[in-house]
Amino acid sequence: MTRRASEPVNGRRRSTIREVAERAGVSVATVSRILSGDYPASPATRKRVMRAVEELDYVANAHARALAGTSAKSIAIVLNSVISPHYAHVAQGVEAQTAVEGRLCLIGTTGGDAERELAMVKFMREQHAEAVILVGNVVADEKYGKRMSQYAHALTAIGSRLVLCGRPPLGPDVPAVVVEYDNAGGAFAATSHLLSAGHERILCLGRRPGHTTQDGRVAGYRKALAAHRVPHDPALEVEGTTMEWHEGYRMMKERLATGPRDFTAVFALNDLIAGGAYRALAEHGLRVPDDVSMVGFDDLQPSLDLNLTSVHLPHEEIGRTAVRLALEHEARGGTPPHVILGTHLVIRDSVRPRVS
Amino acid sequence: MTRRASEPVNGRRRSTIREVAERAGVSVATVSRILSGDYPASPATRKRVMRAVEELDYVANAHARALAGTSAKSIAIVLNSVISPHYAHVAQGVEAQTAVEGRLCLIGTTGGDAERELAMVKFMREQHAEAVILVGNVVADEKYGKRMSQYAHALTAIGSRLVLCGRPPLGPDVPAVVVEYDNAGGAFAATSHLLSAGHERILCLGRRPGHTTQDGRVAGYRKALAAHRVPHDPALEVEGTTMEWHEGYRMMKERLATGPRDFTAVFALNDLIAGGAYRALAEHGLRVPDDVSMVGFDDLQPSLDLNLTSVHLPHEEIGRTAVRLALEHEARGGTPPHVILGTHLVIRDSVRPRVS
Numbered sequence: 001m002t003r004r005a006s007e008p009v010n011g012r013r014r015s016t017i018r019e020v021a022e023r024a025g026v027s028v029a030t031v032s033r034i035l036s037g038d039y040p041a042s043p044a045t046r047k048r049v050m051r052a053v054e055e056l057d058y059v060a061n062a063h064a065r066a067l068a069g070t071s072a073k074s075i076a077i078v079l080n081s082v083i084s085p086h087y088a089h090v091a092q093g094v095e096a097q098t099a100v101e102g103r104l105c106l107i108g109t110t111g112g113d114a115e116r117e118l119a120m121v122k123f124m125r126e127q128h129a130e131a132v133i134l135v136g137n138v139v140a141d142e143k144y145g146k147r148m149s150q151y152a153h154a155l156t157a158i159g160s161r162l163v164l165c166g167r168p169p170l171g172p173d174v175p176a177v178v179v180e181y182d183n184a185g186g187a188f189a190a191t192s193h194l195l196s197a198g199h200e201r202i203l204c205l206g207r208r209p210g211h212t213t214q215d216g217r218v219a220g221y222r223k224a225l226a227a228h229r230v231p232h233d234p235a236l237e238v239e240g241t242t243m244e245w246h247e248g249y250r251m252m253k254e255r256l257a258t259g260p261r262d263f264t265a266v267f268a269l270n271d272l273i274a275g276g277a278y279r280a281l282a283e284h285g286l287r288v289p290d291d292v293s294m295v296g297f298d299d300l301q302p303s304l305d306l307n308l309t310s311v312h313l314p315h316e317e318i319g320r321t322a323v324r325l326a327l328e329h330e331a332r333g334g335t336p337p338h339v340i341l342g343t344h345l346v347i348r349d350s351v352r353p354r355v356s
Numbered sequence: 357m358t359r360r361a362s363e364p365v366n367g368r369r370r371s372t373i374r375e376v377a378e379r380a381g382v383s384v385a386t387v388s389r390i391l392s393g394d395y396p397a398s399p400a401t402r403k404r405v406m407r408a409v410e411e412l413d414y415v416a417n418a419h420a421r422a423l424a425g426t427s428a429k430s431i432a433i434v435l436n437s438v439i440s441p442h443y444a445h446v447a448q449g450v451e452a453q454t455a456v457e458g459r460l461c462l463i464g465t466t467g468g469d470a471e472r473e474l475a476m477v478k479f480m481r482e483q484h485a486e487a488v489i490l491v492g493n494v495v496a497d498e499k500y501g502k503r504m505s506q507y508a509h510a511l512t513a514i515g516s517r518l519v520l521c522g523r524p525p526l527g528p529d530v531p532a533v534v535v536e537y538d539n540a541g542g543a544f545a546a547t548s549h550l551l552s553a554g555h556e557r558i559l560c561l562g563r564r565p566g567h568t569t570q571d572g573r574v575a576g577y578r579k580a581l582a583a584h585r586v587p588h589d590p591a592l593e594v595e596g597t598t599m600e601w602h603e604g605y606r607m608m609k610e611r612l613a614t615g616p617r618d619f620t621a622v623f624a625l626n627d628l629i630a631g632g633a634y635r636a637l638a639e640h641g642l643r644v645p646d647d648v649s650m651v652g653f654d655d656l657q658p659s660l661d662l663n664l665t666s667v668h669l670p671h672e673e674i675g676r677t678a679v680r681l682a683l684e685h686e687a688r689g690g691t692p693p694h695v696i697l698g699t700h701l702v703i704r705d706s707v708r709p710r711v712s
């Protein structure tokens with residue numbers, strides 16, 4: 001520890017923990033205990049040590065670095081934001097499984113910014129995270145693929161690994177563990193549920209071409225229409241800019257303002273959009289499910305408050321699986337696993353048979 | 357870098373990046389670039405370098421450590437869970453401000469477990485986080501105070517600092533920045549709003565003696581009753597075990613099962629409890645606000661879906677303020693600041709004048 005502490009840093013020689021101990025008139029162990037903060041110490045002793053620390057300008061980082069050897073193993077999850085309940089629940093699953101595995105879970109957010117994502121992955125790599133889990137919806141263009149490929153190789157090089165969660169795989173030459181869930185299958189079930197209730201004019205709220213999550217859900221919507229031999233009307237697919245409450249409200253408000261209602265049911269691409277649409281309908285005197293049937297996607301908090309039938313995504317299971325697969329892959333090596341988790345419909349009270 | 361890489365680790369001599377470069381027949385810079393993953397490299401070159409890395413069992417952590425010097429500064433936020441929208445929004449505020457300040461934001465969760473909290477704070481300290489922000493509701497007993505005091509001193513010792521967010525201060529001898537919000541004031545406003553509408557039998561849902569957040573809100577509820585000269589009936593204060601939707605549902609279900617309804621309005625200690633109570637009321641044919649008036653606390657997602665009048669907590673502002681104060685204190689030193697942020701009522705459509 002002393003040798004490390006005395007490494008020159010930007011030319012300036014660092015004072016050592018031993019010097020701090022001597023000046024404070026206590027043992028190195030006592031200084032160490034007080035600085036680590038893990039053990040109580042008499043206020044008087046603490047004061048003496050702290051004064052010595054200040055007088056010697058002792059950079060206790062050296063001490064922290066010395067502790068670092070005993071530092072807990074960690075697994076990192078990097079996401080756009082934690083205020084999306086979807087991401088938060090996945091992170092919760094990662095957190096729960098890392099605890100089971102005796103690791104710490106570090107969460108980093110990027111605000112959807114590629115530069116900050118790079119900085120965060122680099123940082124997590126420097127912290128020697130055993131795995132870095134990237135979560136959620138992306139525009140899977142070439143630039144994205146290149147970035148992920150760099151992450152994957154950089155992490156592999158230090159014996160860590162990249163895990164893509166709710167994102168499509170990157171191809172055979174990119175060593176990344178992939179955990180997806182079945183967006184298309186869930187949307188197929190949601191749309192079929194409405195079709196089976198006799199609805200044929202089903203508004204699809206929130207498409208966003210190029211975004212992997214929405215594209216999968218829209219594909220399932222179209223597949224269900226085809227399976228039930230109901231003609232696909234592109235005019236029923238409403239494009240959104242985000243997947244948030246206010247955007248759902250805006251889309252439905254504008255739809256209802258453009259003339260007579262041309263739909264009897266709504267498939268919202270997530271529960272937040274459903275909530276906003278629900279409010280816009282209410283402001284037009286339209287009740288769910290009496291006047292309009294609705295199905296959402298995610299089965300998170302809003303579906304409880306709205307009593308909304310929704311597609312259940314196994315959010316926390318996705319997170320747990322990501323951690324399990326990453327650690328298995330660490331132990332066994334070989335080709336990184338690729339898993340697709342299923343979804344199912346949770347029936348509440350937001351759908352009625354169509355009255356023709 | 358080479359010197360570091362060749363430091364013996366548990367007795368075993370490490371191979372160096374130079375040796376990797378020689379074996380791969382490329383420059384050290386190229387190995388460095390490929391391992392850092394920041395720059396593209398031809399697949400062939402990458403393959404050669406990776407093979408050399410494997411053959412030499414080169415522990416690139418040494419390389420990562422070498423990079424660590426250029427690592428971004430970081431600020432850490434430690435919370436029980438990210439699935440609580442309250443915590444998630446505070447974390448979002450911290451994230452937003454750290455981005456503004458050119459730092460990375462690390463989020464750690466503890467599941468409310470003291471052991472994991474200690475491990476997390478220690479870990480964040482080892483990562484040299486400039487500040488460690490602890491968020492949210494606690495049982496402020498002596499053990500808690502001791503733990504926080506240890507954190508504060510351990511962080512101060514390395515030039516970092518502890519920030520308590522939505523928690524009471526710890527006393528003058530504990531060097532912690534404190535950012536609180538006015539729970540009692542918000543509850544006073546919420547209850548007064550119901551009292552002004554003529555309601556006197558106001559059910560208070562979710563008290564939890566000993567928990568700082570709930571205690572503050574219950575105190576505000578009682579203060580408002582007193583200010584309006586409405587007798588305080590302890591039987592109207594319902595005790596809960598958590599602040600979640602299902603607990604709100606349970607409390608209201610049980611209340612309605614125990615006999616004739618003895619309240620005309622509900623003050624829910626947060627929006628999640630309000631949502632569960634709302635559902636339980638609906639199942640008994642009671643509508644909000646026509647039959648029962650309700651006010652919540654937090655002004656988060658559920659208040660939108662429920663169209664619920666709620667006390668707005670400046671969640672993201674709390675997070676931003678925590679970061680600002682921590683960095684100001686880092687720059688200026690002196691006594692750690694203690695700030696209390698205000699709240700205000702957001703009126704939606706969940707309160708009606710009492711029909712007597």
